[in-house]
Amino acid sequence: MKNWIITVALNFLLEYIIFFIGAYGQTIFMVVHKGIVKSNPETFGIVCTMITAFILICFTFKLRNR
Numbered sequence: 001m002k003n004w005i006i007t008v009a010l011n012f013l014l015e016y017i018i019f020f021i022g023a024y025g026q027t028i029f030m031v032v033h034k035g036i037v038k039s040n041p042e043t044f045g046i047v048c049t050m051i052t053a054f055i056l057i058c059f060t061f062k063l064r065n066r
Contacts, residue, residue, distance in 0.1 A: 007063065014060045018053055025049030 029045035037044065 010063055011060065014056055014063070018056050018060070021049055021052050021056065025052060 026045035
């Protein structure tokens, strides 16, 4: 029973993070980019958002298929 509760909690947390990254990821990564690199921050933000969302979705599927 304990593992079931942890799995459900992690699933909801991951879904929230994926939503948050989708909604605000580009802006967050653009701010980070301005601090570390001198290239196009908009492209950097979009690419980082897509990579982060892909990694979190893969982790979610791995968690669901335990």
